[in-house]
Amino acid sequence: MKNNKKIIPVASPDLTGNEKKYLNQALSSSWISSTGEFIDKFELEFAKYIGSKYAVSTSNGTAALHLALASMGLSESDEVIVPDLTFISTVNAVSYCRATPILVDIEKQGFGININNLESFISRKTKVIIPVHLYGIPANMEKIMEIAKKHNLLVLEDSAEAQGAEVKIGSIWKKVGGIGDAGIFSFYGNKIMTTGEGGMVVTNNKNLNDKMILLRAHGESHSGHYFHPQLGFNYRMTNMQAAIGLAQIERINKLLNIKKNISDLYREQLKNVQGITIPETNYQTRNVCWLFSIIVDIPYPLTRNQLISKLAKKGIDSRPFFIPIHKQPNYIQKGNFQNSAYASEHGLNLPSGYDLTNQEINYICESIKN
Ligand SMILES: *Cc1c(COP(=O)(O)O)cnc(C)c1O
DSSP: OTTSSSOBOSOOOOOOSSHHHHHHHHHHHTOOSSOSHHHHHHHHHHHHHHTOSEEEEESSHHHHHHHHHHHTTOOTTOEEEEESSSOTHHHHHHHHTTOEEEEEOBOTTTOSBOOTTGGGGOOTTEEEEOOBOGGGOOOOHHHHHHHHHHHTOEEEEEOTTOTTOEEEETTEEEETTSSSSEEEEEOBTTSSSOOBSOEEEEESOHHHHHHHHHHHBTTOOTTSTTOOOSOOOBOOOOHHHHHHHHHHHHTHHHHHHHHHHHHHHHHHHHTTOTTEEOOOOSSOEEOOOSSEEEEEOTTSSSOHHHHHHHHHHTTBOOEEOOOOGGGSGGGOOOSOOHHHHHHHHHEEEEOOOTTOOHHHHHHHHHHHHO
């Protein structure tokens, strides 16, 4: 059996481009803090890539969420609609603003926020909807934007796991993150692209962009040093992170192609396995394979957790889906979260790292089939 010694990781970055070169340039220039040419270049290239007017880099994706929400003027009397199945950051950022997250179940198939009864969660206090493009699968943005427009709500896309994914709006394919009033991205080590830690907010709204730049650096007034009329933060990215980010965004299409090949191979090999379902949406999307996701249920002979243990014994790392927010100690509540509870119990993410070989994918799929 192959891979007896090496463990196949769930995710691994690809740093084989200009990362070292640019990082060394940043070091040599001695601009290693949060001013420097790479920050401007990275923001510019990122905005161009998404097709947004502005991009504001941050220290991480959670900071990006908080910065965007704070700049939207969110306060303690406001409610924010979020999907029940997401990484904890999405709701924590709402809590940082002292606003109330309103949890909504996900769609059974695609894992985006459920649009069918979304409107019933909207109240006079609702200010923002945060769709999450979970595991690289876009939420139903066409419907979400329609609903937001009708009720005069802001939309902040959590695109942390879906950089490069596209969804059809009318007859036009659009990149996620660039559709709502703002979109955030994460460059944590296991994300589509990385800067070690890092994040970005994109927007077409000049006022929002200016506010974010202000609050990112302590809300310091333009009129003088050390005068802070607004409550701000230190959420700046360093020039070193941006140097790595620039090298990554230069190669983003190549990186996404590697992900696509991984996903195509998994799909091909797992499509006829009884009890293994590959998620699909009932609207048109071009997913990116952040982590390749499957649903494990009968007639598959093992439960999801049993499969995780079996794979681990064969040197294959895998990850269960997130625990729903309504089951997290800080947000515990009752409600109809049938689909998120189901996905959380049956969902599994398979290795999808950049150095994953075809043989390893074959080995993983054979292990699942046997
Ligand atoms: C990773 C992630 C974040 C936060 O990003 P960090 O850079 O780790 O702070 C936010 N939302 C989702 C859905 C994520 O997966």
